[in-house]
Amino acid sequence: MSDSPLDILNHVFGYDSFRASQRDIVNCVTGGQDALVIMPTGGGKSLCYQIPALARTGVGVVVSPLIALMEDQVSALKELGVNAGYLNSTLDYDTVWHTENAIRSGELDMVYIAPERLIQERTLALLHDAEIALFAIDEAHCVAQWGHDFRADYLKLDVLHNQFPKVPRIALTATADERTRAEIIERLRLENAQQFISGFDRPNIHYRIQQKNKPREQLLRFLKDEQQGNCGVIYCLSRAKVEDTATWLCQQGFNALPYHAGLPASVRQQNQSRFLREDNIIIVATIAFGMGIDKPDVRFVCHLDMPKSVEAYYQETGRAGRDGQPSTALLLYGLEDIVKLRQMTENSDGSEMFKRQEQHRLNAMLGLCEVTGCRRQVLLRYFGDEMPEPCGNCDNCDSPPDTWDATEAVRKALSCVYRSGQRFGASHVIAILRGSDNEKIRTCGHNHLSTYGIGKELSTDEWRSVFRQLIASGLLAVDTAGYGALQLTEQCRPILRNEQTIAMRRDKPVQTRATQRKPTQDIDEAQIPLWNALRRVRKELADEHGVPPYVIFHDATLKDMLEKFPLSEWEMLSVTGVGDRKMAQFGEAFLEVFREFEYDQ
CATH class of the missing domain: 1.10.10.10 (Winged helix-like DNA-binding domain superfamily/Winged helix DNA-binding domain)
Incomplete structure (x- = not known):
C-alpha cells in the first residue's frame, strides 16, 4: 500500500485519529527507524506495527509466540481487507508452500511467524528472497530470561539485526520494568531504537486484594453478586486446582472451562475458541493461558493464588477490560501462598543472583498485597509511573484498612x-x-x-x-x-528486646462491590431492544465468517452506532471502528436493523 498512515487508520481500521503516542510510533517505524514500545494492554499496540506494515513496501513480518491465536489474528485482518497469513507448526505442507510463495511474490501484506520457525535456515532464506516492510516482535518481554513469560527461542532473535540490518524492527510489550527493558534492548540489539513508554495505568480496572478465607465461598459470592453473565478468567497455580475449580463452577451453574498445558492441544484450542467466540464463558487456567488474548469484553480476572511478581500480576489482570469498560481484578491470597512461593524460588535451578532477584520480585508483590494506601499508586510506582493522588478505584481507596x-x-x-x-x-x-x-x-x-x-x-x-x-x-x-x-x-x-513497636493492617470482612457497573449500564433502557438486535446480527455474521463477534465489531462500535443511529452508508462510515471494507461487508446488515427500528418508532 502507498496510502499515508492516517488514511490507513481511517479507511482500513475505521478510526478518526491516533491515540496517545500511536502517531509518533507509527511515523518512527514507517520512516525506517527501530522502536521499543511499552504500552498497556488495550492501548492499541497492534496498530503501531500493522499500519507501518501497510504503509511501507513489502510484507510485515510479525514474530509472535501465540500459535493458538494466529488464526484468529489473521482472520481479523482479512475481515479488514488485509492480505495476511501465518506460518507455524499447525499447517500442512501445501498450506506452508502456498504461504511461502505468497511471501516471495509480494502478495501478502502481513505474515505472523512463530519464533521457533523464524530462526530456521529455511525461513531466513525465504525472507532474504522477499521484500520485507518491517519486523514486529510482539510480546517482547518473552526475551527476558528470568521474566514471567520467558521463551528460549526469543534469545535468538538478534538474527534479525544481524541478517536484515536495514529492515526496521519494532518490539512491543505491555509489561516491562526497567531491568526487563534493558534486557530486551540488549538481546534484540535495539540500542539505537527510539523508546516509547506509555503510562501503565488502566483506570477502568478496579483492583481488589483480599485475604483467603474459604476461597470458594468468596469466589462464588463475587461471581453471583457482581459478575452474573460476564466473561472472565480465573487463575490458579496448579493444573489440579484448575480442573477442580472448573468442575466445581460448572456444578454451581456457570459455564466454566479448564485450560492448562497438561490438556491435549485439541481441548485447549476448543476451550480457547469457545471463550473467544461465546458469551458468558469463564476460563479457569494456569498462566499458560492469556498472553495475546484480544477479547475486549473480559469483565473480571480473579487470582485464587498469589502471582509471584508484580509483572505477572499486571500482565494477567490486564486481560480484563480491554474495551475500556469497568472491570475487576480480584486477588485472594494467604499465608500458604507466601510459603509456597518462597519455597518454589529457593528450590529452583536458578543461580543465587536469580533467586535474589525473584525474592525481590516476590517481596514487591507482597508489598502490593499488604499496603494500606492506594494500590494503584504502588502498582504504577513499580513500573516507574507516578500517580500524585489516590486513584479512588481500588479496595483501599473505597474503604481504607484499619x-x-x-x-x-x-x-x-x-x-x-x-x-x-x-x-x-x-x-x-x-x-x-x-x-x-x-x-x-x-x-x-x-x-x-x-x-x-x-x-x-x-x-x-x-x-x-x-x-x-x-x-x-x-x-x-x-x-x-x-x-x-x-x-x-x-x-x-x-x-523482642522491647526497642521497637509494630503496627499491622487489620483484615476486614470480605465485602462485595454492589456498585459494579454492567457493560449495558450506560445504555438507555429504551435502547436495550436495539442493542440486543445489533448484538444478534453481529453474532450471526461472526458465526457465518467463523470469527469471534468482536472481530466483526467491538461493543464500543455498537455503542457508537446507538448514539449516531446511522441510516445511510455515509452515516455508518462515521461510526468509530467502521472502515471501508467492514462497511462493504457488514454495513448493510446493521443499517437494516436501524431502518427497522426507525419504522417501528
Missing part, C-alpha cells in the same frame, strides 16, 4: 516460634498460642511451653494474619528445605 498496635501479639508469636525450636509451621505455632489440646502438641511436649495458651485473645484467622504479615515484612523466614518451618530473622531482635 491498623492496630500488634507489638504485644508479635512478641508472643516470635517467642513461640523460638521456644518451639523453629521447626514448625504457622498452624502448629498458632495451636500452641491458642492452647489447643491435640496429639501433636502433647507428643512434642509443647503444652508445657511458657507460650502455651498465651494467645487466646486472638482467633486462628487473626493469628494467621499476624504470621502472614510477619513473613511478608521479613521478620520471619520460611525454611524452604523442609515443610515450611518458621524461623526468626535478625530483623526481629529490636521487637
